[in-house]
Amino acid sequence: MSVGALAGSGAARSRSQVVETCMSDHSDRFLRIGRVLERTGLSRSTLYRKVEAGAFPKQIALSERCVGWRESAVEEWMRNPKFYSVGDAG
Template sequence: MTDPRTDNILRRPEVLQRTGLSRSTLQRKIANGTFPAQFKLSERCSGWYESAVNEWVANPR
C-alpha cells in the first residue's frame, strides 16, 4: 500500500464504478472481510484509499 498521506481518497460512487459491484454487494463484501473497509472522513462521510481499491480490482479475493 502506498503512503496514506499521498494516496487519493475515493468515495462510494467511484468505488462502485471502478469495481462494477452493486452497493449491497460492496457492503456484503466489506462485512465478510473480502473488500477493504472504508474509513471515516467526517461524521457523515467515508472513503477508501485508491491504492486499496486498485489492489482489490487487480486481485479480487
C-alpha cells in the same frame, strides 16, 4: 528527505517539480462510494456485503457522515478480487 535536500541534490529541477514529485510518491486519494462502485462494477449492497465479510477493503471515516476508500486499497482489490482478503492487505 526534505524538499531542500532534493532540490540541492544537483538535479536541475524547480522547487515545484520537487514538491510535485514528493507528493505523487506518497499520495493516496480517497474515493467516495460512487467512484468505488464505478471502478469495481459492484452494486452498493454487494460492496458492503464484501466489506463485512473481509473480502473488500474497509471504508475510512472522513468526517461524521462521510466515508471513503483508499484508492490504493481499491486498486489492490482490483488486481485479484476473487482471492482478496483484508488480512492480506498492507
